[in-house]
Amino acid sequence: MSGPGQKADLLWRAQAYVAAAQIHLQDNVLLRRPLGPGHVKARPAGHWGTVPGTAWALAHVALLSGTGDAELVPLLGAGHAGVAQIAAGWLTGHLVAARPQFTRDEQGLVNLCRSFPEVAGLGSEVTPALPAGDFLGGRLGGCLPFAQGAALASSPGRVIVPVLGDGECETPTTAAAWLAAHALPGTPVLPIVHLNGFRMGAPSLLADLTEQALTAYAAGLGWHARTVTVPDDGHEAFHTELAQGVADTLAGRRTVLFMRCVKGWSGPAAVNGQQVLGTARAHKTPLTRAACDSAQTYALEGWLSSYRPQELFTDGGHPGPGLAASLAATAWPRLTGPRRAPLPRATGQQQPVSFADAVATVVRAHARAGDFRVFSPDELASNRLSELAGQAWTTEVLAEEVLGEQLAGFNAAGGRGVLISYEAFAPLLATGIISLLKQQRMPGAAPRPSFNLLLTSYGWQNTYTH
Template sequence: MLNRADALWRAATYVAVVLLHLDDNQLLTEPLQTDHVKPRSAGHWGTVPGTAWALAHTVLAAGELGPGRELVPVIGAGHAGVVQLAYAWLTGELAAVRPQYSRDATGLRWLARNFPDVDVLGSETHPLLPAGAAPGGCLGGALAFSHGMALDVPGRVVVPIVGDGECETPTTAASWLAARALQGSAVLPIVHVNGFRMGDRSLLGAMSDAELVAYAAGLGWRGRVVRVTSATVDEHQAFRDALAVSAHEVAEGSRTAVFLRCVKGWSGPEAVDGRQVLGTAAAHKTPLDGARGNEAQRGQLERWLASYQPAELFDHDGQPIGALAEALESAAWHCAAGPGLPTRERPKPVVLGSAARFGEAVGSVLRGHATAGDFRVFSPDELSSNRLGPLRGESWVSEVLAEEVLLGWLSGWISSGRRGVLVSYEAFAPLLTAGIVGHLKHRRLAEEKAFPSLNLLLTSYGWHNVFTHGDPSLATALLATEDPAVTVLVPADTQRTAAALDAALNSTGRVNVLVAGKYTELRLPLETAEEELARGLAIWPHLSDEEDPDLTIVVAGDLPAEAVTAAVPVLRDRLGCRIRVVGVLDLTVLGDPGRWPKGLTDVEVDHYLGERSAVLVVTLGHPAAVWGLLAGRLRLVDVLGWREPPGPMSQDALARELGLDTAGLLRVAGRLVTRPEAAR
């Protein structure tokens, strides 16, 4: 196996260097000439040798496991995409998704020429290729993601390759400790300690071996340090042994990590144009950026490529030979495309009107899905505060006070085809923005729409402590992406919350953000609830005049529903106008149907909002989010919603501050219906 591991490592590293530097002569069958070298090299080199090493040993070890057991590699650093592409070309997985990159000399030539702008694949880690399950755009999430992917899958050990720079991120730092809160999640991190992040020395890189082991131990992990400097047989053997022993320990329930200690950019140029590269931050990107026009650099590049002995790895047509062919035959690239668990029946739909209080209604939905199986709830330490305290202690509920870690767990969990939800406060959800946007980008590239949705249930809007616990920024940011997978659900009462949550948990291919109050006791008629679920909005007859309206009030959320319900009789009496009230469940219906799947057509706008009516939108969130959705489609409109208050105040005072009381609604509605254009 050691010869195979060395051949696989050399081949992947060689191909990565080729992708970074060569336009031609990719198999080095003749002396390197000027026109063989790219005019401008681009990409990241420093992480290549260590990542390629870790992957080579992991997939070869995976190939030796018996039935029912698997090692699943996960690349943490998006910059390691060049390594992923190299392995994908070597295994033929790249040709399976992009046939033009066949596993031969021609395919390698096209791949190298197109890198870094590889057709719809780019140069970062990609979900269509081996070891690319974790979103790579948001640094630091791979360890948490791997725990979610491994959770409740017997026989699976997930092996995230985590850079020492990643370990400085809050998400990774919290993930080590948070692992204590999970049972049944076998994860074996390989921490790639090459000593430097992009610009300077890494904090882990500055530690001694003893300090690394002590650091891991303090967080509840057993650490093994393996040093690799020149890919000797002894180094291969040491790493193989450490990986094998650690994988066995992890499979038996221990928390173990392997620290791969190496030099940044090892096996590459030591110095370029008199500047030290090896073992410095200068090795992070391509070190030979002038090899086309600089003869000395071109000679370095040729010697560098030749050091991997490509003639021992490939024949004249680029086909693997010898130990490399044996390695590719015996390696196993397990993925998380299915958890190996039986498909369960989905729970019966929610019966509207069966529960009035938030905790009872939402808890019933969550228990129903848990009973159906393959379901998890992830939450920070607020389940009791969110009226869901009876769920604490259930085997399918995990709590830890780190929202970014919870998002990683949920993302990894659903990547295996399971369903779940993250329950938190709306005020804390903006912490998740980068991770969710990365998830959206990753899913967009995956070309797979049938995976379960990423679901968030967010509460706390309207807390008495409104100054610190009022922030609807996540929904605003996600709507600004105009990603059609985004759904922002704002149910008007608890019954609608339960039904919307149930529908979200049964959905696929979406990011559902459901914002609901846990205190609301408003109970609205249910005659339009089914239409709200199906179409995203409905006219509320109990608050609306039958004739064409002069003023249409669009209600988006429970607090707006309470305020509008109280204000409509006063508005009708004071303004002497016909009023229609429209309840919106899915905010995206207000958007352009060319961008949003549920966006209202022009005909539907007239049907729901009226052909000549002034429109007042009352929302839980930022008015800017609604204005962005409307994008000038309505002639006479105003929006009331969240604005940052000047300081702490009572709920009644906040309502007055925001205009979400009867007097405020009357002022804005009066301006709308008395404008000259409203009479036309």
């Protein structure tokens, strides 16, 4: 293995090692001596199953972005992928920038392992304080339309790369977003769908499709599918597929990369006679008694040793030469766009004669600035706002949840906009808005333009159907 494949392997092994160590260890974090019960947490907490595939995807996205040929912005759709995100943040130094106690050395890793899952207020799931955290992963199903909205405000050469779980693809928001891409031609979004075969507690539906059926499913929705199996196809093959997917996306071809990866891969295959690898038992840590069960302690040591940490880190816990060079070759861009000065309020010489006239006057004034969009569920004409329909800065899709995420993503990339919908349909937006408000209150969340919502049709007597 050479070139990007070798670098990706070092990055992947380091992320997987740090993630597993966070969950399980409180001492001897570099395995410089045999693992003993006092080194292991009595109650390990965290989600392991999605880490191997997520870390693999992040390593390659960061390396490809580091070449400078394209700027790739990763987003994590699964909140439980936060373990891998935090591991990557510690390795790159982004975590120590947010929390100075987590230095990139042995003591910093000890501090991180002992702090996890609290992580000094950042928590154990996807956090906006670190790269790949611009979308709050707990909002299950919203990452794909969020990425579409962010891509509307992207600069040339930038591609938004949402990493989605196969369970997410069963949600109505994600399912509708594949079609919604047709309303946003030319938006550079390259989804990586992580097919590990399981939701949190049961088999997923999408991963059960054959290769032919999976490709046909994507094609029927207007997407070209590329498929790679991890680790069988290897780092070089994955990197090649990702690079071609980026090129196709920038050329205007809607492309999705399906990444098959057994749930919990590289972790314990079985524990206490029960199969773990490739089952729902791999979702959280399979080794819950490693502090008091010698067989599990031995299994944990073998698991951690399989990543060959002595090749990754110096005696002091700093990245070794190979890992340091790999980290230096990566780039981790964020969505946050430039902030424009507030626009002056639109003033008119004559009083608006109607609600529609008032709304259209204000919206047109903002749209002229070039960073403003209207999102509406195909109801502009019905809402007496037909003057706004069909504009280049208007998106109409009959799915409030999708539009809400698109507006949130557009905001995250620095754009401003408004979602116009019937008052009767507003509850469909409630979960997404509440989650968005939670994210904005989390440590490290960047300021964003306001999320504007205009509700119409108050008092209409159509409650039986609406």
